[in-house]
Amino acid sequence: MAEKLKTVLGSRVRDVRLGRRLSQEAFAEELGVSTRYLAGIERGERNLSLDSIDALAKQLEVEALQLLTRP
Template sequence: MALPLKSVLGARVRELRLAEGLTQEGLAEKLGVTPRYLAGIERGERNLTLDSIDALAHQLGVSALSLFAVRSEQR
């Protein structure tokens, strides 16, 4: 069974944030959102706009499409 797209995106954001050595607070500050909002994204609870996805990708240094890459352990 496929995971909801919001869950895939959230897990990928968390993975990339941790790989960059960023805290939720640090990335949230760069994005201009609250840490609580970013936590909701990472938990797959937020329904993001395309502009928000572009901003996330830019801050994480990846393409927007790569945020939707499903890892084998997520399946």
């Protein structure tokens, strides 16, 4: 069974955060979201719209497709 897209997204966001050596708290502050919201994204619990994914990718300075695919 294929992995859910929001699980892949969460994992990729976590990868970016860890690559920058940031805590969830610091990363959430950088993104302008609550720590709880970021944690929900990283756990694959948040159902983001395509516009939200585009905006998140822009904030992270990565291509949106990078957030939706495994390396």
